[in-house]
Amino acid sequence: MRRMLSFALVLVFCLALGGAALAADTIKIGHTVSLTGGASMWGQSEKLALDLLIKKINAQGGVLGKKLELISYDNRNDAVEAVNVARRLVNDGVVAVIGPAQSGNSIATAPVLENAKIPMVVTTATNPYVTIDKRTGKVRPFAFRPCFIDPFQGTVAAKFAYRDLKARTAAILYDVGSDYGQWLAKYFEEAFTKEGGKVVAKEAFRSEELDYRAQLGKMRPLNPDVIFIPTSQKEAAMAAKQARDLGIKARLMGTDNWGSPDLIELGGEAINGGYFVNLTDLADPAIKNFVAEYRKAYGADPVLPNPVMAQDALLMIVDAIKRTKSTDGTKIAAALATTKNLQVTSGPLTIDPKTHDPLDKPAVIQKVDVATKSFPFVKKFYPGGK
């Protein structure tokens, strides 16, 4: 009996080895993404966009003569789960990882992939410390991104509020439990003050909290021109409703996390006329072809900006593999750092080797229009521009 068992074990082991040998004919790209949880709407769309692009690349002969294979695991938008997913991807032998989409999860994932010497290209994680190690102040050699970063996003929001909306006083409502919100609040405050405006109130709430009336009630007598709310669409919608309940008439402003199709459904009339900063826009001519392809394949609009950013990330990785002619993580990372004038889905892309952030990604301002249930394009800001 025992002998038979060991024979069976050997057999299974051989089969497994054979399977691994067969699988080595593909280049595995890892993908850590929220397929469930609060961010699943973007995550699902992100995966669909990647599937679409991989099919296209493989139809054109793949990369280095091999087919690409996408391995997507659900990180449930949770930092602990994101670390587990990263470990699994390392065990699966991926050559590079796309994602996560959120700054907190990305900061948790970065050290795991760095130890394994596998490069990661996050999709929409905009916090500076995704690519820069906060302890040492040095750039993380294996972390990259195709999206703009929060100091730029916060500055754009502040400039737009001061110059275009002619706001002179602002209040900030942010989530003290999120890296994203905390830093954006800081960058907005700095930039708005520099422009000559005044931040009259800066109030925080804790993640998963639902009632902000105490914080908003404190802002009301100060009568700010705008209220900056760098949170997800869910909190922004609730804050908007509660602000209107308290009789606050200030204009509301947000960041790229607002850009979800259900913002209007959740916030209703209360969120109407608000503005937010985003990475891309459905009406952006640069992504016209992508949007058409996506619609044709899935019969729905992509949930921006994640699908576009994920495609950008994949194209960066493919380009790096082609240039190095290797699937070695360290070599790919070195090539990623010198990405220059690469044509990706959102337009041309050049990576700054000092920060691993893109040098030339613009930000768009969109308006919330409840009547047409859409986010019309308002204005585009370029980095370095006054």
Added chain:
Amino acid sequence: MFLQTVVTGLSIGGIYALMAVGYSLVFSVLSFSNFAHGAVIMLGAYIGLGLVTKLHFGLGLVVSGAMAGAGLIAIVNEKLAYSLLRKRKAPSLYIMISAMGCAVFLENMVYATIGSRFYAFPAFFKQSVLCLFNGTCNIALLDLFAFGISILAILGLHLFLIHTRTGIAIRAGVSDMTMCSLMGVNLDRLISIVFFLAGIFGGAAGVFLGIKYLVYPTMGWVTNKAYIAAVIGGLGSLPGALLGGLILGVLETFVSTYVSSVMRDVFSFGLLIALLVWRPNGLFGRDTGEKV
């Protein structure tokens, strides 16, 4: 600003109180904390949402439908998950763990069947805000409505417990379960009624929470605050649940307005610990051996 703070605090506290009643009712009879109550509240909100979006019911019918639905869910929950444990005389700690399991189970059921997206109720009131004192103090009509319903419901429950035969049986069960069954009370039926009542309150709280905020699978975890309110008031006491809810709501609002919104939970929970050190059974609690 002072007046507005009081009004906001009371309206938050009213919802805490409505949720706290469910915890207190079950605890008073069975001496365990039913942590699945949060999930029942969440399901109540989904039932209400279904009634309004699919069947286009008005607010009254939506609230009553959600109350009935959540009440039934609470009974089923008790029959499936707790009654066998109870009959085998399992310690109440085990029933509480089972309740935590139920909460996670129900939440993930919703994830798997309905999905993780957020939903908002349509607006029920045309003119939604009431201005008082030249606009220095605003009250949302919904808050007023929810607050009124909370107080009326808790008062109604109080009268029910004092004046009806079933109410008297429940109170008898509270003081001595074994004796109560020896006197000919059908314990299983009694416990089902208690869970039904708790579920009814959960359903109403769920709909109000959903209208005020949003509906999504993990919304039930807000009830942690309600549970704390129930402990402040004294677990098992109805006036305690009401007062505990109001105190917590007003306290939180005052701390975030006059001290700091970042420090809010540090202050309010610091006070909670101090209160429990001073009165381990809460404000209206009875002397019970364990509180789990």
